[in-house]
Amino acid sequence: xxQAQILSRNQQIVLDIIEKAKGPLKAYSILFNVQKKGINAxxxxxxxxxxxxxxxxxxxxxxxNAFVACRISDCEISNATAFSICESCEKVxxxxxxxxxxxxxxxxxxxxxxxxxxxxxxxxxCKKCK
Amino acid sequence: xxQAQILSRNQQIVLDIIEKAKGPLKAYSILFNVQKKGINAxxxxxxxxxxxxxxxxxxxxxxxNAFVACRISDCEISNATAFSICESCEKVxxxxxxxxxxxxxxxxxxxxxxxxxxxxxxxxxCKKCK
DNA sequence: TAACAAAGTGTTATAATATAACATTTATTA
DNA sequence: TAATAAATGTTATATTATAACACTTTGTTA
Numbered sequence: 001x002x003q004a005q006i007l008s009r010n011q012q013i014v015l016d017i018i019e020k021a022k023g024p025l026k027a028y029s030i031l032f033n034v035q036k037k038g039i040n041a042x043x044x045x046x047x048x049x050x051x052x053x054x055x056x057x058x059x060x061x062x063x064x065n066a067f068v069a070c071r072i073s074d075c076e077i078s079n080a081t082a083f084s085i086c087e088s089c090e091k092v093x094x095x096x097x098x099x100x101x102x103x104x105x106x107x108x109x110x111x112x113x114x115x116x117x118x119x120x121x122x123x124x125x126c127k128k129c130k
Numbered sequence: 131x132x133q134a135q136i137l138s139r140n141q142q143i144v145l146d147i148i149e150k151a152k153g154p155l156k157a158y159s160i161l162f163n164v165q166k167k168g169i170n171a172x173x174x175x176x177x178x179x180x181x182x183x184x185x186x187x188x189x190x191x192x193x194x195n196a197f198v199a200c201r202i203s204d205c206e207i208s209n210a211t212a213f214s215i216c217e218s219c220e221k222v223x224x225x226x227x228x229x230x231x232x233x234x235x236x237x238x239x240x241x242x243x244x245x246x247x248x249x250x251x252x253x254x255x256c257k258k259c260k
Numbered sequence: 261t262a263a264c265a266a267a268g269t270g271t272t273a274t275a276a277t278a279t280a281a282c283a284t285t286t287a288t289t290a
Numbered sequence: 291t292a293a294t295a296a297a298t299g300t301t302a303t304a305t306t307a308t309a310a311c312a313c314t315t316t317g318t319t320a
Contacts, residue, residue, distance in 0.1 A: 005222070009297085011297090025275085039298095041301085043280090044297095044299070046277090048299080051296095062251070063192050063249065071250075076135045084166070091293085093243075103233060107252070108232060113223075113256050114254050114260070115254040116217070116253055117253040118252045119250070121192070121248065121249050122248045123246055125244065127245070138315095138316095140269075156305085171270070171271060172306080173271080173308075174268095174269070174271095176307065176308075177268080180275095204274080228310080229281075253296090
């Protein structure tokens with residue numbers, strides 16, 4: 001049984017904002033949103049983001065330098081992430097597909113590398129934007 | 131038959147450096163390397179990088195904000211990229227695996243998104259670093 | 261081939277993203 | 291409760307990327 005993680009004050013504030021957001025949030029946009037709560041410096045945001053990522057509570061969308069809440073496997077360390085990204089409306093969805101995940105997790109590069117983790121980003125147009 | 135692309139002066143300079151490099155290069159490291167050739171501003175680098183990416187000559191490693199030459203399908207627009215990244219020595223290899231590529235290219239998100247492009251980054255330890 | 265359009269260049273300035281370093285406080289655990 | 295680990299607050303700065311504008315080169319077509 002996995003112990004529910006206790007978050008520090010700043011971590012909780014940052015996570016709340018990311019969870020409430022409809023799409024990926026950028027670090028500085030989070031910062032501007034929490035200045036009323038007494039968080040004033042980028043460091044404070046980035047530190048919280050780092051921890052939340054470590055805990056698997058959020059993910060970074062690398063192609064956008066932005067952060068989304070994990071909707072899939074709460075409280076798991078995320079070593080297998082996949083996202084669909086709409087190039088028009090910027091909507092991002094986390095993809096939870098057991099087959100895909102299994103396929104990629106067991107994929108081994110011929111050149112002898114054993115993988116610990118992967119991140120996959122699909123780009124296209126979402127249903128709405130099509 | 132695909133017409134061999136003619137590169138502009140700056141594009142060629144930037145591509146040469148990336149092709150000669152053993153690993154991924156960052157934009158500003160490219161800049162410092164070409165100042166002797168009269169390129170002085172980030173813009174000039176980023177413009178060349180953008181075009182080279184469009185042409186499929188290079189790829190961006192999103193998790194590293196760095197650029198590598200395409201060793202796989204020269205002169206093709208790259209809508210299906212996969213890389214293995216060593217977390218210890220930072221070595222990056224482009225993965226060319228027909229099965230993997232086919233599998234991912236035909237993957238469709240249940241929620242109705244049709245993908246145009248994907249980028250996959252695997253992380254682990256390379257043979258040497260293991 | 262002149263004239264127009266498209267692509268590329270050079271430059272200055274600045275925006276956006278991220279980390280270093282250090283002093284202090286809070287929480288945990290031995 | 292002392293020692294240690296984790297988190298915080300703060301200032302400064304490094305790194306990555308784009309905006310805007312004037313100019314030049316290249317390619318196209320009338």
